[in-house]
Amino acid sequence: MKIQEADAKSLLLAHGLPVPPWELARSPAEVRAAAERFFAAGAARVVVKAQVLVGGRGKAGGVKLAGSADEAEAVGAAILGMEIKGITVRKVLVAEAAEIVREYYLGAILDRASRRIVVMASAEGGVEIEEVARTNPGAIHRLATHPFLGLQPWQARQLAYAVGLGGHVRDFVRIAGGLVATMRDRDADLVEVNPLAVVRGAPGPAGQATDQLVCLDAKITLDDSALSRHPDLEAMRDLDEEDPVDVEARSLGINYIHLDGSIGCMVNGAGLAMTTMDLVKRAGGEPANFLDIGGGAKAERVAAAMRLILADPKVQAILVNIFGGITRGDEVAHGLIEARSRQSREVPMVVRIVGTNAEEAARLLREARFETAASLDEAAATAVAIAAGGAMGGAA
Amino acid sequence: MKIQEADAKSLLLAHGLPVPPWELARSPAEVRAAAERFFAAGAARVVVKAQVLVGGRGKAGGVKLAGSADEAEAVGAAILGMEIKGITVRKVLVAEAAEIVREYYLGAILDRASRRIVVMASAEGGVEIEEVARTNPGAIHRLATHPFLGLQPWQARQLAYAVGLGGHVRDFVRIAGGLVATMRDRDADLVEVNPLAVVRGAPGPAGQATDQLVCLDAKITLDDSALSRHPDLEAMRDLDEEDPVDVEARSLGINYIHLDGSIGCMVNGAGLAMTTMDLVKRAGGEPANFLDIGGGAKAERVAAAMRLILADPKVQAILVNIFGGITRGDEVAHGLIEARSRQSREVPMVVRIVGTNAEEAARLLREARFETAASLDEAAATAVAIAAGGAMGGAA
Amino acid sequence: MSILVGRETRLLVQGITGREGEFHSRQSLEYGTRIVAGVTPGKGGRRALDGRVPVFDTVADAVAATGANASVIYVPAPGAPDAVMEAAEAGIATIVCITEGIPALDMLTAVEVARDRGATLIGPNCPGATSPGSQAKVGIIPASIHRPGGVGVVSRSGTLTYEAVQAMTDAGIGQSTCVGIGGDPIIGTTFTEILRLFHDDPETEAIVLIGEIGGAAEEEAAAFAAEHLRGTPMAAFIAGRTAPSGRRMGHAGAIISGGSGTAADKIAALEAAGIRVAGSPTELPRLLRESGYRG
Amino acid sequence: MSILVGRETRLLVQGITGREGEFHSRQSLEYGTRIVAGVTPGKGGRRALDGRVPVFDTVADAVAATGANASVIYVPAPGAPDAVMEAAEAGIATIVCITEGIPALDMLTAVEVARDRGATLIGPNCPGATSPGSQAKVGIIPASIHRPGGVGVVSRSGTLTYEAVQAMTDAGIGQSTCVGIGGDPIIGTTFTEILRLFHDDPETEAIVLIGEIGGAAEEEAAAFAAEHLRGTPMAAFIAGRTAPSGRRMGHAGAIISGGSGTAADKIAALEAAGIRVAGSPTELPRLLRESGYRG
Secondary structure, eight states, rough: OOHHHHHHHHHHHTTTTOOOEEEEEESSHHHHHHHHHHHHHTTTTTEEEESSSSSSSTTTTOOEEEEEEHHHHHHHHHTTTTTEEEEEEEEEEEOOOEEEEEEEEEEEETTTTTTTTEEEEOOSSOHHHHHHHHHHHGEEEEEEOOOTTBHHHHHHHHHHTTOOOOHHHHHHHHHHHHHHHHHHHEEEEEEEEEEEEEEEEEEEESSSSHHHHHHHHOOOOOOOOGGGGGGHHTTTOOOGGHOOOOOOHHHHEEEEEEEESSSEESSSSHHHHHHHHHHHTTOOOSSSSEEOOOOOOOOHHHHHHHHHHHTTTTOOEEEEEEEEESSHHHHHHHHHHHHHHHHHSSOEEEEEEETHHHHHHHHHHHHTTTTSSSSHHHHHHHHHHTTTTTOOOOOO | OOOOOOHHHHHHHHHHHHOOEEEEEESHHHHHHHHHHHHHHHOOEEEEEEOSSSOOOOTTTTTEEESSSSHHHHHHHHHHTTEETTTOOOOOOEOOEEEEEEEEEEEEEETTTTTTEEEEEEOOOOHHHHHHHHHGGEEEEEOBBBTTTTHHHHHHHHHHHHHHHHHHHHHHHHHHHHHHHHHHHHEEEEEEHHHHEEEEEOOTTOOOBOOEEEOOOEEEEEEEGGGGOOHHTTTTGGGGGGGGGHHHHHHHTTTTEEOOSSSSEEEEEEEHHHHOOOOOHHTTTOOSEEOOOTTTOOOOOOOHHHHHHHTTTTTOOOEEEEEEEOOOOHHHHHHHHHHHHHHHSSSOEEEEEEEHHHHHHHHHHHTTOEOOOOSHHHHHHHHHHHHHOOOOOOOO | OSSSTTTTEEEEEETTHHHHHHHHHHHHHHOOOOOOEEOTOOTTTOOOOTTEEEEESSSSHHHHOOOEEEEEEEOOGGHHHHHHEEEEEEEEOOEEEEOOOHHHHHHHHHHHHHHHHEEEEEESSSEEEEEGGGGGESOOOGGGGEEEEEEEEEEEEEEEHHHHHHHHHHTTTOOHHHHHOOOOOSSSSOOOHHHHHHHTTTOEEEEEEEEEEESHHHHHHHHHHHOOTTTTTTEEEOOOOOOOOOOOOOOOOOOTTTTTTHHHHHHHHHTTTTTESSSGGGHHHHHHHHHHOOO | OOSSSTTOOOEEETTSSEEEEHHEEEEHHHHHHEEEEEOOOTTTTTTEEETEEESSSSHHHHHHOOOOOEEEOOOOOOHHHHHHHHHHHHTSEEEOOOOOOOOOOHHHHHHHHHHTTTTTOOOOSSOOEEEEEGGGEESSSGGGOOOOEEEEEESSSSHHHHHHHHHHTTTOOOEEEEEEESSSSSOOOOOHHHHHHHHOOOOEEEEEEEEEESSSSSHHHHHHHHHHHHTSSSEEEEETOOOOTTTTOSSOOOOBBBBBHHHHHHHHHHTTTOOEESSSGGHHHHHHTTTTTOO
């Protein structure tokens, strides 16, 4: 689960990391009020940043500077309500614009290959790390932390010297340690500070203006499997940015991802669900969704999944593909029959059920006059043909 | 550093362990008031326990039951002010007397040989574990925890089944985990619950009386080397029970332990200080103290050590034994000369200084007319002879 | 012969008295798997599966009493990493963790402990492993889809594996061992390690690899195959050609992030290693034959 | 030959620019020890000890540039365990930690990391090791007390060791290596491990062991000696015959607790192993001779 910059910054702050103060605003008036407070505290300029979970907000015009309260309000009005990659901006973060001396990258990720938390740092901060990885991979310094011990101070020092932050080694060690601690304590997959910046004039404890290492942006992705033990983090989920259907699916224990096509898919198992989408595409159609009903689904979950699919007005045909293992084919068939009896609009359906109790499923579907298919390839082709306005098949 | 039972219980409670409520009392009236509160809450009897850091308080009469407020007050009056192994009882703990079904032992220690935290459990609780180790060593089950991982739940389960606490396995796992967590978080050398007891009638969350596993007594020893990072624990030091001279020595950075003899010792290095005591004893005398002035001691610390030794009225002679390494002999000699010039009573002294700058030290001591000795054995023999009223030596 | 599980497997079931554990253990027993013990803390001394299997409180007790050398874990997510570590510390050589939804950081620790102890951990969030020729079924892969033979199958997925194996069985191609390595980002054993085992197994004559988007395990496997498996007939399938970027496709590990982990990358890497990649699981038997498999 | 430190020692000093580090490094240099590098984070690129020793920011840098194979640590207690781990991870084979006052639980971790990396850690809270015949002095043992020879000395103490070594030197008995293993409860290397090294060292012909109250390391050493060192002349001294129970005698490890760790127990164990125990350090030369040492 991704969380907003402001939430990520709160988590870093809770681990004692240096994050300059910010305010959240939901209206131009709130942006103005926040900006006025920063100006009153001595800021020369403020930055207004769109709070969206998609990347590339800078290029999209979602980050702007303002030198006065009037300007801040105007900038806020421009950003709030803007669409970035299909997401409407509903909140902005307002903060003093730092005078940046130099930008660095610092991130901690869960590395699959080494089964370690890997800490990465680069002197090329402020740009996407994937971009640096492509154009100048040697600029990224990586170190693997011990799974039991976490990041050791000596490791962090090595990294500080490697990226040329030796002059801020103590702060760097503290920040890198805090990043990994945040990752471990919060069950994050990714904790990224980009830029980690040396800034001038940021007020020190006694108000003096000296070079300081601070976290100017923060990105945290949480491990969905661990959210149940972090109710405070689950509360950071931004429902504004989620498709309401996704939210409903999650509450039903169904893995559902909305896509743009016209063939609704209902499958058991994530790999098979992706394969089903791929075969729809291969047959010339476009999948309307990814949907995994999970293992051992009962009739009612099948019916709920059908409702989710039908809630998408673009769906022209439905492809059901079940390979019974833990899941029993007859249960699925019952669910489908139940769902069809209640469904609000008539959408043609192709059903393929093999594996556990497939014979009983076949009998039930035959009796209920469902369109069936023997192979996955055939099922995909039929569904695509139907959606394209072709024949419903002889049996219908 | 040892801490009192009540403090140890607070630490366990802070880690979520089941410790029945208690109150501390410093006067019979306070004992009565506390007992009345327990009786009012439904207790049939209360237990009053002397809070002293020495062992064996039970045998010494420092733990007593009372069935009424009057009796509690009387028992409190008997225990408060009592002397246990030379320590005056100034506080007692008052708690409801639990109805014990069975007593167990559970402890976590720092094991030198394996360099591990070792958790020990036994079905023979309520008696000293050293006693069990002597009489029935097979009754003690031990397991070593991984230095990075701590106590794993599966390990704790093994221990629970080994001692026959399978019926309380969940609680046992939680308690044992809490013991090790307490040890790690507080830098303890030892965390002991004895007895860990199955008690009847302890009120559950809904007031029901069921068998429960609770910590009836607790003993924690803290790592002196780690106290500086735990100021809250340093505050648990019970100055009432410490010799004021010990307290002063600590504040001066001197390792001093008061003993019963007449030969004051001042040595650099712990092993050599013990050896000096041993040689005093071997020469027929009794050491008055252990005193290590530490490495690199300057004149002023030497003078302070001398004041500590002289504060003991039993001291009849002083033996100074310095093997210069980091410590410079001439610095010590200066300190001794300084100290003698100010000392309030005349106590004969034998000084032996070898190693770094020993020649300069010898010259200074000769000029100041100190009694000196070439070898440690000779120095000890001379000091003992002096204390026994023998000759001060020809040079005096 | 086979890999991971076989005739010599003496299986312990951790969580044998739970609903899942009992159901699948019954299937395994019926298949012919030798289940020697179960573990459920607090139920030591009882017998499970109609009295056929003794239950112990701890894995150490079970190993001491029965000589179990493999374990399958059906323990719910909060306790599963501990169960893995208990098995590893008790000396179990092959540990298969079926459990889904285990926090990744918990698995970092459990994987490390298993490694330290020299145990092979399969999973978590995997369907397990079956060696049809040895009638050894450890996990939840349906028995009906198999046929004994010479093809090693390794996959990150569950039902997609069944689909592929069924297609092979239907085409008369049998399997040496089918291994589901799991769909989580942090798993005990990756493609490359399984390929190495297949490489060393005399009974395995050909290999099918079924991957999906996310991570770079397929690319690493391709590099291994290019170096060590040039003579072995192989075919592959990669799920998720149409998956959008930045979304987890069901499996915690199936996500394209920052433009890496795409199906296209994986297919390109496999093809560069000389491995044909099927457009549908049903094409795998044909590609295997065309790559030279005669079994 | 010698143990732990010798002619082949290329010494790194961690904390070389601190007061203690600089003072003692100067003594080591004068003794003839080859100090190849120092480490002080933030002072990389400078030179220490009148320009004779290059300083690096990290141990890895120092090892890469100078081939250091031993390290001595004068870093203050809060940073010392990290310094030990940094040295171990950088591949340093012999690590001597002089620092006093390190929390015991921090050392549990550092000792484990050193073990995992195959490094020998001496200390903490120890005076170090000196091999007089090789002019290798690593730590704070005064140079003046030594004489090259064939007796290995191992001790938990500092100045008491000096006393014993001085007595030997005065009696014309030289030393192969003198090792102070440290007075803390958790130390990297115990008596037994040092005895094993002495046992395997052809130059060491006799051994002196200097123990004290607390723990059971002397008893374990006695058991080792009884089994492996019957032919080696040995003598011992145990400090703390008069120490009271339950009080730490200066060293964190020197405490009689629950009636165990007494001098009487240790003396009995050593004597049972055939080792004579001196009543005073000055008697050690005589006991060594009487036990058959002719060096």
